[in-house]
Amino acid sequence: MTASSTRPGPAPCGPRSAGAHAPAAGPARSAPGATSYHRLTGLTPVLAVRCAPPRRGDGWLPAADLTARPEAVRELIAHDARRGLARYGQPLRPDVAAGFGLHRFVWPVSLLFTLPWFLERRVPLLAPGDVSLRRRTEAVELTVRPTEFGCLPDDPAAGSPQARTVPDEGALAAELRRALGEFLTPVLAAFRPETRRGPRVLWAMATDAVVEGLWYAGGLLGEPERARAELSALLAPGESGGRAGSAHAPGADRRPAPAPAPFTPGAGFAPPAPGRGDASAAPGSAPDASGTDRTRASCCLVYTVEPGEMCGGCPRVTRG
Numbered sequence: 001m002t003a004s005s006t007r008p009g010p011a012p013c014g015p016r017s018a019g020a021h022a023p024a025a026g027p028a029r030s031a032p033g034a035t036s037y038h039r040l041t042g043l044t045p046v047l048a049v050r051c052a053p054p055r056r057g058d059g060w061l062p063a064a065d066l067t068a069r070p071e072a073v074r075e076l077i078a079h080d081a082r083r084g085l086a087r088y089g090q091p092l093r094p095d096v097a098a099g100f101g102l103h104r105f106v107w108p109v110s111l112l113f114t115l116p117w118f119l120e121r122r123v124p125l126l127a128p129g130d131v132s133l134r135r136r137t138e139a140v141e142l143t144v145r146p147t148e149f150g151c152l153p154d155d156p157a158a159g160s161p162q163a164r165t166v167p168d169e170g171a172l173a174a175e176l177r178r179a180l181g182e183f184l185t186p187v188l189a190a191f192r193p194e195t196r197r198g199p200r201v202l203w204a205m206a207t208d209a210v211v212e213g214l215w216y217a218g219g220l221l222g223e224p225e226r227a228r229a230e231l232s233a234l235l236a237p238g239e240s241g242g243r244a245g246s247a248h249a250p251g252a253d254r255r256p257a258p259a260p261a262p263f264t265p266g267a268g269f270a271p272p273a274p275g276r277g278d279a280s281a282a283p284g285s286a287p288d289a290s291g292t293d294r295t296r297a298s299c300c301l302v303y304t305v306e307p308g309e310m311c312g313g314c315p316r317v318t319r320g
Contacts, residue, residue, distance in 0.1 A: 032149035032162070033116035033124045040115055043220040045139060047108050052143040054132035060143075063109065063128040067186040070193075077101040077194055079135055088305045096301045098194035099205065103300065106184065106209035108140045109133070113180045114214045116149075118230060119221075123150035123176045125164065126183055150175040173234050180210065181262050204297035207235065207264040211294070228269050237265035264297040268313070 037049035054062040065072035080100040084092035092100070109131060116122045124146040134141045150164045151157065152172060158165045166172050188202045195202065211231050218227025237260075270293050294313045303314075 031146045032122050032151075032157075033112065033120070033144070033146050036115040036119045037112070037144065039119070040111065040217060040220070047111070047140050047142070049112070049142045049144060051146065053145050054129065055134070055143055056132070059134045060132050061134070063131040063133065063187070066105075066190050067128050070190070073101075073190050073194060076105065076135075080104065083137070084305065090305060093301070093304055095194070095196045096304055098191060099197075099301055102188070102191045102195060102202075102205060103209050104135070104140070105133070105187070106206050107213045108142060109183075110180060110206075110210040111213045111217060112142065112144050112146075113176060113183070114210060115217055117172070117176050118214060118218070118227065121152055121155065121172060123172060123179055125149055125179050128183060128186065150179070176234065177260055177263060185262070201298060203262050204264045205300075207297045208268075208300075210263070211235070211267050215294075228267070231267040232269055235260040235263055235265060235267045266297075268295040268297060269293070270295065 031051045034051050037051065041048045041050075054060075054064070056062055061072060061076065066076065077094075077098045077100075081092055081094075081097040084097055084100065112126060112131065113124060116124055124144070125148040126144065126146060130145040130147075132143045148162045148164060150166055150172060152169070153165055153167065155163065155165075157163055164175070166175055184206055188199070188206060192199070192202060195205075197205070214231055215224065215227050218224045221227075296313050296315055299314055
């Protein structure tokens with residue numbers, strides 16, 4: 001496993017969801033996404049999500065601080081600099097530590113949006129002021145304060161004041177891209193001076209984190225194939241990006257949205273190249289049982305500190 005990426009491998013599988021579009025139990029009484037967050041927390045020791053107001057102190061960092069205080073960004077990056085020094089026995093380049101820090105923020109936070117979409121067909125409409133996190137050595141804790149959410153017309157909670165109903169699957173996918181993109185835009189801007197990368201590369205890094213997060217969760221849930229299919233549709237190049245014939249972004253004019261902007265087009269899934277191993281797998285682990293490879297949209301730069309850990313799916317390898 002690379003320093004900055006997480007990909008599904010052998011892991012205990014929880015029960016399958018009741019259906020691809022199953023809504024949460026008691027939708028009018030529980031926060032949107034709460035069922036999905038509870039389920040994920042029960043499946044993995046590396047991520048815990050609680051529905052609660054943002055926290056501060058005792059290691060907790062409100063996500064809004066990253067967009068308001070440059071020192072908060074540097075504090076988060078310092079955590080990865082310390083981890084890198086402990087792991088590799090040498091300091092990480094400052095921009096590399098910043099890239100690791102950005103990935104390790106976006107990876108879990110993006111699941112606050114993508115997992116309820118995947119399991120419940122609901123998109124929590126979150127802002128940085130609704131989220132806080134606390135990072136441990138190998139785990140992340142999150143609090144989230146979901147209120148409004150996007151959903152389909154047949155959702156049992158579609159008539160609630162908190163619901164923003166969209167007409168179809170394609171529109172819901174567009175709502176997910178819009179909501180997550182709006183959340184990440186100020187965060188990427190805050191990290192940009194530290195990573196020393198332009199917007200195009202930063203959005204490629206964010207795309208990798210979003211894909212790898214839901215792919216990992218899909219593996220835990222026993223649904224990696226559906227996760228790959230859903231991500232491929234969500235990030236499909238061109239004007240559709242969602243279900244065929246329903247590519248409309250939310251809004252009064254209902255004009256077709258150029259999907260998947262601002263994210264990098266394509267989820268990167270493909271059959272493995274013949275004879276190519278996967279340097280990103282953890283030593284001694286079994287390969288992905290699906291036989292699927294993934295080409296990352298960005299390079300995590302782990303090779304700058306440990307050349308032997310370059311990802312099998314690194315664009316520096318796969319794109320020559």
